[in-house]
Amino acid sequence: MPTFYYLILSFVLFLIGTTGVLLRRNALVVLMGIELQLNAGNLAMLTYSRALGDEKGHVFAFLIIALAAAEAAVGLAILVGLFRNRQTINLDEANLMKR
């Protein structure tokens, strides 16, 4: 198993996620970008764990999955709350406090 390929893949995933967060204006797509970042972290963690023959990385990956789920739950609740108030989740329209 060439470790290097998996690491490159994880880095590309991380970059796609980061670009998505920075460039997309729909809050749901931004949330998807964040999930992509977290899963890129997971992939890197698992790759290293496999390559080093160390179990800790596997356990960490489980924790990250649980954490991503908790974060998505809270995040979606916040977005639903915003949508109820404004009928939009476009980030450019969330400018009430800009001065």
Place this chain on the structure above:
Amino acid sequence: MIFDSSQILAYLPMLILIGMGCLILLAETFATTATASRQGLAWLGVGGCIASLGALLAQWGDAGQATTHFQGMLIVDRMALYLDGAFLAAALLTLLFAPPFLREQGFEFGEFYVMVLFGAAGMMMVAHAAHLVTLLIGIETMSLAAYILTGCWRRNLRSSEGAMKYFLMGAFATGFLVYGMALVYGTTGGELSYAGIAGKVPEASKNPVFYFGEYFILIALAFKVAAVPFHMWAPDAYEGAPTPVTGFMAAGVKAAAFGGILRILDTAFGNPLLVFDFTGWANIIVVLAAATMILGNLAALRQDNIKRMLAYSSIGHAGYILVGVAAMGLGVTTAKPAVLFYLMSYTFTTLGSFGVIAWIGNRRDERLFIDDWAGVAQARPGVAMAMALFLLSLGGVPPTGGFFAKFFLFRAAMESPQLYWLVVIGVLTSVVSIYYYLRVVIAMYFRDPLRPLEPTDAASTRAALILTAMAVLLLGILPGSFIEWAGPVIGK
């Protein structure tokens, strides 16, 4: 896996908070909508904080020597316990300031108190973390609670908007944190504990990927303390959040993140190989500190909304604390205690000032603009005096806690000649900051009221204000024991 009772006892303060949070969740199903019943839930939370504080004081004596537990995942030492004290003070005061505000604005839920307690437990975990797993879980527990608290004022548009920005930026930072941890884990050959990482640094530092991991972790922590250029969420989140929550976030979350930064930089990345030179973090922290102090304080000058002004001022304060972090990296032994004392004094001052802002408004009129503060001193001299005290403490004027906090911090930084210019920036921006703090004081004392004052008066607010004002004065007049607890602040 070995659990013995001494390990559990060491984490009793954290466990009490979590247990009390669960208890309030259960009790809420039996609570009625009557005011007394709702207030009872808040008192349960206050009781939890006091019990936790008791458990903390009980182990203070044994904590002189640091001990690690759960296979090196959590550490108990004086620094962690000192910060725990600050978090508990923040949670306790939030639980005193919040109920009247929530009742007035009509969203008095038991979950609010639960989130404050869970958030404080997460902060404690960050302060005690000696392992990347516990750092991640602590930061997430604390942040998720803070996102929920920011957004819990559901019919308020600013609250939802602030929560959305806070959440997206916070989750973005978590992405960096997780990826950074994965890279550090891999390049150190499977190490996750700080001690293990520190042991592998000489080899790992030859690998450029390790630096990516290290700096991704630091970027995530810089987001949490709102250091420039990772601060863009802070003004909106602080302005949008319900006022007592803003105080809790600005003091507690910031103090916890700084606790995490201090420990990870001191132990895991404390090797001189990682501190100095072009790739070292000391230079980067210095640049962040300068940018944060300048931008935070200059942006605060233009604000008319007092919550937003204090949000920018809180960014500025993160800059002062970063000066201390940089000094620690450059080998100043007194820097860490100075930072701890700063965080303690900042906690009381911030909570007090946001407590007064929560007090002054009511359901129809939040009175968040500086003009709304005109003439407060005529109507309510006591509260005006307390607010003036908090603002002067934020500006670093004696005889308040903020003065000694800045004094010790800058004094520690002066021990390293490379930081002279940073101290100069710090002192100059402090002078600038006094200008915008005094705008509020002048409005309160020297201007005539535009309209009558109808504050949200409550016994618990009054008690909390007296407590914070006394703490700020005590830290400013007799800081002796608070400094002793933090560690040796005065060098040789």
